[in-house]
Amino acid sequence: MKRKLIAAIGVAGMMVGIVACGSDDKKDSGKSGADGFKGQTLTFWAMDGSTPDQWLKDLTADFEKQTGAKLKFEEQAWNGIQQKLTTSLSEENPPDVFEIGNTQTAAYAKTGGLAELDDLKKGIGADWSETLNKASVIDGKQFAAPWYFANRVVLYNKTVFKEAGITAPPKTRAEFYAALDKIKAKGKEPIYLPGQNWYHFVGLTIGQGAELVKKDGDKWVSNLADPKIAAAAEEYKKLQAYSKAPKDKDEATPQQADIFAKGKTGAFIGMGWEAATAIKANPAIEKEIGYFTIPGETADKPEGVFLGGSNLAVAQGSKKQELAKKFLEIALSDKHEGALAKVSGVIPNKESLNTNLVGNPVAEAAAPSAKFGGTTPLIAEWAAVENAPNPIKTYLTAVLNGKSPADAAKQVEGELNKRLQQKQ
CATH class of the missing domain: 3.40.190.10 (Periplasmic binding protein-like II)
Known part of the structure; x- marks a missing residue:
């Protein structure tokens, strides 16, 4: 993980209005499996330093094998990302899935830029750490998925x-x-x-x-x-x-x-x-x-x-809602979430995956505090x-x-x- 990543974790920015684009009839069919998603391309934005090379390579291979779709990964710089993301979410073709700071999530959700993910939470998030997932829930609804975290x-x-x-x-x-x-x-x-x-x-x-x-x-x-x-x-x-x-x-x-x-x-x-x-x-x-x-x-x-970290979200204006949720299922699976924790030393979204931190002295010191952590308002x-x-x-x-x-x-x-x- 690059040092500037953790330095930027938890920084919240001023938000401007986002108008969700796209209509139901333009979104994917919702069919699962390679046949339903074959030929589609999912755009994934993540920040500089968040996706180790081998981790991304393995995730891409699994995603494309399981869905028949292609993954278009676009690495983003922290500098200027808030305005860039705000603008992109208001346009016709926003990134389908993107990384977002945990303390930024509420602002984007309240301006209408994020798709609800209650069904994803019910499907794969039963054992997400409550403290780590808190920043993804706004007004009782799941608007993102917890990805990785760090604390002092x-x-x-x-x-x-x-x-x-x-x-x-x-x-x-x-x-x-x-x-x-x-x-x-x-x-x-x-x-x-x-x-x-x-x-x-x-x-x-x-x-x-x-x-x-x-x-x-x-x-x-x-x-x-x-x-x-x-x-x-x-x-x-x-x-x-x-x-x-x-x-x-x-x-x-x-x-x-x-x-x-x-x-x-x-x-x-x-x-x-x-x-x-x-x-x-x-x-x-x-x-x-x-x-x-x-x-x-x-x-x-x-x-x-203080728990700084990142969530993964789906753009409300994405025309590939079901494919985006499938991507999150794969990216947040124990296999890939655990691998990210192991290689980057970040706190994973569930306590059962903390075994991947053994041998990393910083992560071993940070992990016990995670379930007693929180964020700014x-x-x-x-x-x-x-x-x-x-x-x-x-x-x-x-x-x-x-x-x-x-x-x-x-x-x-x-x-x-x-x-x-x-x-x-």
């Missing part, structure tokens, strides 16, 4: 931990703090956690069972005043106190992996691909890097995490919230600088509500 883990320096007398990765939050105390006592920075690593904060809110927004009549408004949000903010503040990182910067300013690469920091919370960034900055750090699941209150329940209105300056980041900095969570919420909720009311 703790990347740690084995030598720093060993020198502090820590013999095993912590399994609980209390053990994690105890480990950080030991590292601090040795004069090292226990953890590098910038004040605005807001996706980790989102994970903490998920762990608290909190929602960042709530419904007020027919509008979405800030829910930052919720005591559960305050508890997550206090937990973030407690952890961030072990760090020398700036309180008003995020994990990319500077790149937290570059700080970790210097070898003087015990750990940081990030995506697995950030190890490569650290190694590029200091090749000697490679042998020092280990990974463990972000600990929760108890050993059997890891901390909540799955509403089209959320897209504007993430635009700079992100009010959630402002909220975090205010808390870290001494404001109570309640006062910090009051500081930003006007801006947050203003963005939630922007026209999509």
Whole structure:
């Protein structure tokens, strides 16, 4: 998997209206098998880095053998994909099947661009992980299928931990703090956690069972005043106190992996691909890097995490609805879903396929958190919230600088509500 793929996971964009095209009499006959689909061509869009070469080759062979149809694969670049896809879905011949970010799915569904897939869910999705499938369900209807996911883990320096007398990765939050105390006592920075690593904060809110927004009549408004949000903010503040990182910067300013690469920091919370960034900055750090699941209150329940990932969807305007669903049946089968997890190290859409992650230390650390994960609010209105300056980041900095969570919420909720009311 290419690094920029995970970097782009979970980024939601502003959407414009989509008008579904095509009519029932122009769609495929719905017949199954090679005879029913023979001679047709299905267009499949996926993002740069999502489809390993051998995986795509094997999938194409199976699809064409089982259906008699041809697969036309078109790789897409992340840059500009939202506008390109929005435009394509409004035209007469959109891509039949396409990859879509899990947090983008609601916006596309509500503008009419996605076909309903309730029958597909009943046919092949009975054991899809509930947390991973949540982003595909809008207003109780299945508008996409969960494909692959990733979440944050703790990347740690084995030598720093060993020198502090820590013999095993912590399994609980209390053990994690105890480990950080030991590292601090040795004069090292226990953890590098910038004040605005807001996706980790989102994970903490998920762990608290909190929602960042709530419904007020027919509008979405800030829910930052919720005591559960305050508890997550206090937990973030407690952890961030072990760090020398700036309180008003995020994990990319500077790149937290570059700080970790210097070898003087015990750990940081990030995506697995950030190890490569650290190694590029200091090749000697490679042998020092280990990974463990972000600990929760108890050993059997890891901390909540933000689940970034991608779904597969069918265009409402596709004239090949049944063929598209057949493609999804094949692509999401245990054979191909498991193979993708194995080669790319991504979290598959069902727990039973996690055996494919054995031997991949990053994936093994990430997998336990997946069923306790979630996303930012799955509403089209959320897209504007993430635009700079992100009010959630402002909220975090205010808390870290001494404001109570309640006062910090009051500081930003006007801006947050203003963005939630922007026209999509």
